[in-house]
Amino acid sequence: MLIGEVARRSGVSARMLRHYESLGLVRPTGRTTGGYREYADTDIQRIFHVESLRTLGLSLRQIGQVLDDPGFTPSDLIGDLIQETEHRLAREQELLKRLRAVDATEPTGWEGALRIVELLRGLSSPSAARRQQAILAPRSDLPAPVLAQAVLTETDPHVAGALRWALARAGTDAVANLAPGLASSDVEVRRRAVQMLAEIPGDESAEILTDALADPDPHARGRAALALGARGRPESIPALIAVIVTGVNDVEAAEVLGALARDPELAAPIQEALAAELTAPSADHAVRMRLVQALAEMPDALALTLLRGLAADADRTVARTAAALAALIEKRAADGA
Template sequence: MRIGEVARRSGVSARMLRHYERLGLLVPAARTASGYRDYTETDLVHLTQIEGLRALGMTLAQVAEALDSEAAGPEALIADLAEQTRARIERDTALLARLTTLTSVSPGNWDAALAAVRLARGLESPIAGERQRAALELGASPQGAPAAQLIDALLAEESTNAAGALRWALVQSGSGAEVLREALRDPDPTRRARALAAAAQFPGDVATELILPLLDDPIAVIRQDAALAAGARSAGAAVPVLLGLVVSGPRDVEAAEALAEIARDRHAEREILIAIEAALGDPVASGAARGRLTQALGEFDPRATAPLLTALAADQDRAVALTARYLLQRGT
């Protein structure tokens, strides 16, 4: 079954399912020849186990350990989890004591104020791990750090893990996506792409409004990232770029999934399928592009795609015809 069906049956979003796959927690049993995820009933059972362990309060790393067939028994895992929880409580208690001291001092007490500054200065460490820890502590602290400082650090951050921590800290700062407006206009495409990744972490219409202009960005990869981010928010404006991604590849699978999500959330299935049909009929479309477009139809409601697939089942391109017949058979 495709990722959309798994999402509907399990209640776990397609985005989270892809995240689980990246972590190695839930890797589909197979993929189609065109790269689409193909889940089995066994994968669904595995997904239920993952969600059950997460409901107990386990981190994803602990969930992975618990599901490892070679890992220690549940009693050892629970004991380890309890020990980690005690250690975290000790760290949080120490942090709370420092913050309580900071909030109780007079405005002129520089010693306490400088303690907070030292934490923020950790963002300037030459060691990526220290920058990541500083960002996580700032995000967890009610005092936090000025959004401008977090954005400056984020736009310059090259480490994947530290950048992820900075994005999280920025969301936790409570400043809102609006603080990224100028960064999303940065003339440097690398910095602009980092700002886009941060904006995608914010919920709500403001973040969507900030992302949409990047659908016209001069840099192709930024346009693609913006389309996928907007598609995850069911923004219909992303449809043309997403359709172009299906035609051109290599991110056609992600784009097809985003198109299907837009179709479901905005009741735009008919309009999107008309656009796909038009792309299939484009006389300059390559065989590979038409094959990807046909594969993308597998993400939509079989009842809606049946007429188009029936026509494609007699297509002169054998690969397109075979794919259409397979999807028709699967949908019955």
């Protein structure tokens, strides 16, 4: 079969077939009496092998090694190709992220776009000092979308602090740009989003933080509960009690819960929730002790109701602690009277 017919049937141009021949990848088996290249069936099969391997991203040099080495092990080369592809995708994802960040700022001219590119370059530096310098450089138009993306992924505490400061100055867009972080599959990103939203006052950030009360991560969930409880939001009550149960920031959670319980409308549901946890079959000694100690932060009437009921508890340590706290509260009330 002559080169023109091979090109037509294979979809590989005659020019590329000649290039393959020059590289020794596919050499036609014979020549016609007129000196034209003549390809045998095995040559055509090799052409299709070359094209198939090219679709995997192999270079022509690599393809030659694969086809000419009978002892070739595919797994080694495939592993290299996977790594190269991952690196290429990472570079393209970084480029896509930069383009989206620039687009989100809606620059009105190239000067503004180039300032954003300069900021993005600084924020992507491996040097924490360089990243911090990029944030603190004199400029009045740091875009909230860029800052929000950076604060959600920053690991250096000093740079993160500078980002939070800059984002707080960026205006009301900060909340909207941080909100997607709560849906991230990366737990660290969700924790950073909650931390930043907790530092932004106002109803808008509080409404967004309520979504974090259902976060599967207890740290993110607990931080959101503390922030919302401090703002007087009753939906934080179950999560605050869960914080006390788990023992992470339980003292702070008890203080916030005690402040909420001073609202007459919230005192009864808080008392019921604490009583349920104290008598729950799953509550071990350590959990019940934390709950008893948390009662010291509650309003006197609420605390005494539960503490007196625990004075005869089967767990003698719990009973003694409850009795001692009850006596202390009663004495404090008497001295105040």
